[in-house]
Amino acid sequence: MFSNRRLGPSAELLVSREVAAELLREVAAAGRPAAQARWEHELVLWLDRCAGSDLPAFDVADIAWTPEHFERQRGFLLAAIEAAAAGSVHARALARWGSLIEAHPRDAVQIGRRWRWPASEATI
16 A cells, blocks of 8 residues: 555555555666665665565655755656656556655655665664
8 A cells, every 4th residue: 555644544545565566666667767866776775675575555754755855856756656657557556656745745754764674674
């Protein structure tokens, strides 16, 4: 499930785990060539690792946004989603996920938010 808890219970996209993993991989692959900033490279890696995990849900707030770069970061992710949708059999699901990302309010971004890596990827 993809969600944006900040927007309420109607802001959800229900897909199987297999489809969710495919969506995450497609977006990571689409974003990888355009990634320049450290955060962009981290996002691509994080999406790939989340795709390979057993995470039951993925919320927009799980992304390690930074307040001072939020608009640029959101733009990068939306561009990756759009690029992935262009060649995906799940284009409608990607468009819906993009709308959840686009609707995420800047004031919901937490200062000091860090990536929460899937448990199998955690290091000490």
